[in-house]
Amino acid sequence: MPELPETETIARDLDRAITRARIDAVRVIRSDVLREVSARTFVRRVTGRTIARCWRRAKLVVMDLSSAEHVVVQPRFTGALLIDDGALPESERRYSTVQLSLDDGRCVHYRDIRRLGTVALMSADRFARYTSALGTEPLDPAFTAAHLSVLLRASRQAVKRVLMDQRAVAGIGNIYANEALWRAAIDPSRSAARITPAEAARLRDAIVAVLTESIAHRGTSFRDYRDASGARGGFVDRLAVYGRAGERCPRCGHRLIGTHAIDGRITVLCARCQS
DNA sequence: AGGGGAACCCGTACGC
DNA sequence: TGCGTACGGGTTCCCC
Numbered sequence: 001m002p003e004l005p006e007t008e009t010i011a012r013d014l015d016r017a018i019t020r021a022r023i024d025a026v027r028v029i030r031s032d033v034l035r036e037v038s039a040r041t042f043v044r045r046v047t048g049r050t051i052a053r054c055w056r057r058a059k060l061v062v063m064d065l066s067s068a069e070h071v072v073v074q075p076r077f078t079g080a081l082l083i084d085d086g087a088l089p090e091s092e093r094r095y096s097t098v099q100l101s102l103d104d105g106r107c108v109h110y111r112d113i114r115r116l117g118t119v120a121l122m123s124a125d126r127f128a129r130y131t132s133a134l135g136t137e138p139l140d141p142a143f144t145a146a147h148l149s150v151l152l153r154a155s156r157q158a159v160k161r162v163l164m165d166q167r168a169v170a171g172i173g174n175i176y177a178n179e180a181l182w183r184a185a186i187d188p189s190r191s192a193a194r195i196t197p198a199e200a201a202r203l204r205d206a207i208v209a210v211l212t213e214s215i216a217h218r219g220t221s222f223r224d225y226r227d228a229s230g231a232r233g234g235f236v237d238r239l240a241v242y243g244r245a246g247e248r249c250p251r252c253g254h255r256l257i258g259t260h261a262i263d264g265r266i267t268v269l270c271a272r273c274q275s
Numbered sequence: 276a277g278g279g280g281a282a283c284c285c286g287t288a289c290g291c
Numbered sequence: 292t293g294c295g296t297a298c299g300g301g302t303t304c305c306c307c
Contacts, residue, residue, distance in 0.1 A: 032283085032284085077284095078284095078285090078286085112284095113284090113285075113286070114283095114284050114285045114286070115283085115284050115285075116283060116284055116285090118283095157277095157278095224286095
């Protein structure tokens with residue numbers, strides 16, 4: 001489930017590996033992953049372009065093309081961008097949905113097992129409009145305790161919902177919302193507006209720390225996430241609560257509980273530490 | 276406006 | 292063993 005650390009890892013890998021490569025051919029194998037353009041338009045507008053830069057915004061991997069257009073990939077649950085230098089196993093290639101052939105003989109596959117992820121092609125204007133609706137990047141210096149406090153005070157929703165609202169904070173999903181709230185010892189179901197400035201400061205630090213640490217370990221492979229080389233992320237072993245309902249709280253030893261009370265999504269917490 | 280729910284998709288788990 | 296069905300999960304869109 002690529003959230004910020006996973007999409008950041010993919011984007012950094014791609015930027016190092018394929019920036020300045022020219023896309024000689026494009027194959028759309030599963031056109032239902034495409035957004036904003038038809039398969040025919042996608043092929044016509046991407047073929048022959050050079051990749052100027054690969055980067056991340058929110059949970060999106062963005063490929064800037066020499067034409068000033070952007071290929072915007074949203075991997076959702078089971079999507080991955082895999083570089084094939086000839087050694088990509090058949091088990092990965094069989095789920096390829098879009099294939100970009102590069103001028104050096106390599107291919108970049110957007111592989112997506114369940115195909116809930118998307119690939120869009122956007123003009124510069126469209127991309128600017130699209131991304132302007134996204135919230136603050138948590139690893140940007142603008143994401144201060146005071147800023148988070150303002151965001152939280154504006155909503156009476158559960159604080160966990162606000163963290164996962166991409167219009168407020170960009171890039172946090174279920175895994176890192178659970179982890180950050182546990183680190184900050186805040187009950188995920190608390191009304192955001194009732195989080196004190198001191199708690200918001202703790203939460204801000206917890207968010208920055210967990211995202212930074214996860215990037216250092218190349219993200220969390222809970223199930224299908226892979227980096228651009230097909231490798232798993234190493235942060236899964238360092239998760240304190242996500243996927244660990246029934247186990248002991250690493251801080252106090254109390255048994256962690258899992259609940260679907262917020263948004264129908266799994267929330268794991270320590271009822272003793274997070275109250 | 277903001278909340279609720281459906282749709283998107285298919286591997287996996289589970290029931291018979 | 293084989294078949295059928297329910298489920299999950301982020302985002303978008305529609306409806307209230």
